[in-house]
Amino acid sequence: MFKKMIAKSMAKSPWIYHVNTGSCNGCDIELVAVLTPRYDAERFGFKLAGTPRHADIVVVSGPITSQSKERLIRTLEQVPEPKCVVSIGSCPRSCNVFKGSYSVEGPLEKYTHVDVSIAGCTPKPEAIIEGLYKAAEILAEKREAMNK
């Protein structure tokens, strides 16, 4: 019974931790818009966690810069299992217009498994909510896989 309850709760209370790896701040603002009263992601249980230890979903925005690469890897290691990685915007996907720069070491797939990738420059808040909701469902699947 408890295992069922845990798997059910996994999809209903995903806590987000946001890592900015050299983003232009556009995606960050859209992510904040998702959490404000206008789009109200809290109705699905989303909450911004203060520390990676409390997080279920790590949201990455920005092409991975040389400065932030090490910090990103360290942050991802600190998140307890089961966890999901979500990339917001075109930058973590393909480095966007920053591709080829001497200080950009993306894309994100080089360093971790990306569960959900939300495209757009910048993606609309509706798209971000949908992507995060999909990540929450993946989270519940991962938890059930851990039981087996």
Next chain:
Amino acid sequence: MLDIIINTIKNAGFVLVFPGILFVSIAGLLLAGIDRKVLARMQKRKGPPILQPVYDFFKLMGKETIIPHEANKTAFLGAPIVGFVSLVVIMLFLPIAGFEAPFGIEGDLVIILYLLTIPAVALIIGGSASGSPFAGIGISREMVAMMAYELPLVIVLLSVAKVAGGDSLAFSLNTIIDAQAGGELFITKWQLIPAVLAMLLVIPAEVGTQPFDVAEAETEICEGPLVEYSGAPLAMFKLNTAIKMFIMTALFSVLFLGGINLGIEGWYGIVLNVVVLFAACAVLTILCMTLIHAICARLKIEHMFKFYWTVVTALAAISLILVWIF
């Protein structure tokens, strides 16, 4: 021999089911859910479902528990349990809803006062055992916050004890409830109105909700003492906060509302009393926690300390003087 067995089963029931673990956990988590829902409605949002804190609790139970390398393992994992146990013990002292407290003895008000500090101390122990600098800042703030709200709380309890005891001080919750039997609730006494206001302001600081959550400021010091916690111990700490909400509002209803006793005999009388008590706790939660949360930004620790040692302490002290004169 049979007596001992029956008594043991009865006491186990007290600890595990009615005023104990099961009841207090459900009541606390529901109160926390109502708090979040009403806050969302105040901000014109739809808000999470009322069962959201229950989902959060079970989700955290299913997460991996990471113990940091520098942490002291015993203190790190033991602290949330110590806090939880002390909160359950407080429930066994509270004579709520016309139900006689299983541990009710002379002087239980003083015991509750001491037990109420233990969850905060557990947070301090757990935070300092985790070895994180954010936790270090958090626990130093928690200690200052404790000093800030303990003084007015003690003065409020003293004035209530004086009203209930008449010539002497009555530190027994049963005496306080008996003094309010027959509808003469302390909230209607004009001398105690400043004390009621002081108590309403002490509750959010004791629980650690938004404007007074200086120790756990998540946007500033990454949730302070909880920074390194994950999984089941974090779930226990979140549960402790929710239970504290219920215990502080229930303590308020014991002190000023006579513990909510409608005076109906039989088991359904107790059930009705519990429902009314929960409704009263929900109203108090909305009044003194949600409302302040919705309209205030977080205070700095020095502002919080100053506020509690001037305004709130003055309110409580006025009540104490009035009680002594009239």
